Amino acid sequence: MAKIVVLGSSFGGLTAAFELKRLLGKEADVSVISDDDRFVFLPSLPWLIMGWRKPEDITLKVGEILKPKGINFIHEAAKQVDPDAAKVLTATQTVPYDYLVISTGPYLSFDEIPGLGPDKGYTDCTFTLDHAVRTGQTWKRIIENPGPMVLGSAQMVSCFGPSYELAFEMDTELRRMGIRHKVPIIYLTSEPYVGHMGVGGLGKSKRFIEDEFAERDIKPVVNQAIEEVTQEEIRLKDGTKIPFKLAMIAPPFKGVAAVAPLGNPRGFIPVDKNYRHTKYKNVFAVGVAMAIAPPEQTPVPIGVPKTGFMTVKMAKTAAETIASEIKNRALPLPEELSVVCLMDMGNTAAYMKAKPVLPPRQETTLKKALWAKWMKLGFERYFLWKMKHGLSNLP
Numbered sequence: 398m399a400k401i402v403v404l405g406s407s408f409g410g411l412t413a414a415f416e417l418k419r420l421l422g423k424e425a426d427v428s429v430i431s432d433d434d435r436f437v438f439l440p441s442l443p444w445l446i447m448g449w450r451k452p453e454d455i456t457l458k459v460g461e462i463l464k465p466k467g468i469n470f471i472h473e474a475a476k477q478v479d480p481d482a483a484k485v486l487t488a489t490q491t492v493p494y495d496y497l498v499i500s501t502g503p504y505l506s507f508d509e510i511p512g513l514g515p516d517k518g519y520t521d522c523t524f525t526l527d528h529a530v531r532t533g534q535t536w537k538r539i540i541e542n543p544g545p546m547v548l549g550s551a552q553m554v555s556c557f558g559p560s561y562e563l564a565f566e567m568d569t570e571l572r573r574m575g576i577r578h579k580v581p582i583i584y585l586t587s588e589p590y591v592g593h594m595g596v597g598g599l600g601k602s603k604r605f606i607e608d609e610f611a612e613r614d615i616k617p618v619v620n621q622a623i624e625e626v627t628q629e630e631i632r633l634k635d636g637t638k639i640p641f642k643l644a645m646i647a648p649p650f651k652g653v654a655a656v657a658p659l660g661n662p663r664g665f666i667p668v669d670k671n672y673r674h675t676k677y678k679n680v681f682a683v684g685v686a687m688a689i690a691p692p693e694q695t696p697v698p699i700g701v702p703k704t705g706f707m708t709v710k711m712a713k714t715a716a717e718t719i720a721s722e723i724k725n726r727a728l729p730l731p732e733e734l735s736v737v738c739l740m741d742m743g744n745t746a747a748y749m750k751a752k753p754v755l756p757p758r759q760e761t762t763l764k765k766a767l768w769a770k771w772m773k774l775g776f777e778r779y780f781l782w783k784m785k786h787g788l789s790n791l792p
């Protein structure tokens with residue numbers, strides 16, 4: 398029986414574990430190691446900040462959903478991977494593997510910018526449930542005592558969508574409350590232009606976001622790196638100082654420490670088209686943990702996003718590859734990844750599609766429509782239902 402260890406229990410980890418068990422049954426002993434015993438539907442964190450969701454609406458207990466499928470759950474952080482000995486080390490045990498799937502997501506590297514982040518600094522963040530809960534409290538204070546807000550992304554970020562969503566959602570809510578004129582909003586970003594999103598833009602996304610920001614009086618400040626943050630202001634590397642009452646800034650991304658030695662200088666894991674490590678043939682990496690080279694060199698360095706949709710596709714391909722190898726079958730030939738994204742805009746939403754992820758592309762679509770908002774609501778309910786029942790084979 399093959400012993401397969403999956404690191405992480407989010408989009409990538411759960412999908413890989415369910416698929417491996419589904420494809421291999423008794424031929425595989427599948428274990429998930431994760432430092433978080435909750436699956437959090439991260440795309441709904443902006444809604445949680447706005448007060449439109451509670452943590453329990455978007456959270457599942459990992460142990461409870463893995464157990465019925467016969468998958469072991471080890472609720473511990475991986476401290477180290479020894480790829481030569483094929484072992485994962487936690488604080489209390491050594492776990493050997495025949496195959497390893499790494500889906501540990503990003504390390505949020507607040508420390509790279511003095512004063513950044515909710516723990517040791519002055520800025521808020523939307524990337525974890527706990528950070529989003531705290532940002533929701535800051536948001537309530539802004540409503541009671543309005544003042545300038547700065548939303549956006551620092552250098553080396555590779556997930557831009559949530560900051561755009563929050564800018565649109567907060568604009569919508571402030572107008573609804575009749576206090577928008579008391580809250581100047583700056584959209585500060587390391588992207589070379591708004592709508593770049595780390596993928597060189599999607600069709601007309603530059604013009605689309607510029608027009609929306611102009612109509613909503615959101616001031617874009619692009620192509621910027623942050624030097625430091627103080628209690629009152631963000632100091633940019635070019636010397637500009639931006640005062641704020643609420644600053645919600647996405648931090649630089651790195652690979653997590655336990656797996657970073659297997660990766661590139663930023664700790665992201667190099668893989669082939671089946672998501673197999675380029676050096677260690679029994680190690681796979683999917684989702685945010687794997688490396689994709691940027692489509693172009695930007696003046697301020699940024700990364701390529703790996704969306705939930707992409708992560709699920711990667712996890713399915715990795716699982717199918719491992720299962721095929723164990724069963725001595727031909728390996729799958731994965732199709733090129735595409736981006737499908739639903740961006741909430743408060744009073745409406747946008748549907749974005751880019752195929753393939755990086756330009757030049759065969760296809761791009763960008764449509765603003767209320768139906769996209771309904772699709773986003775449906776995606777949340779559907780994905781949580783699918784994960785709760787381990788139905789990873791569904792689209």
Ligand SMILES: Cc1cc2nc3c(=O)[nH]c(=O)nc-3n(C[C@H](O)[C@H](O)[C@H](O)COP(=O)(O)OP(=O)(O)OC[C@H]3O[C@@H](n4cnc5c(N)ncnc54)[C@H](O)[C@@H]3O)c2cc1C
Binds near residue numbers: 443556653737
């Ligand atoms: C606010 C927000 C909004 C988003 N909106 C969308 C959207 O609308 N559409 C979309 O497609 N995508 C969206 N995304 C992106 C999507 O959430 C990610 O693509 C997806 O979460 C990536 O999954 P992952 O499994 O690679 O990593 P993650 O989701 O980051 O999960 C990493 C897992 O690894 C675990 N872990 C970390 N370190 C260790 C360790 N040392 N040992 C063991 N376990 C560890 C974590 O606890 C976690 O379970 C959004 C992301 C955020 C943050």
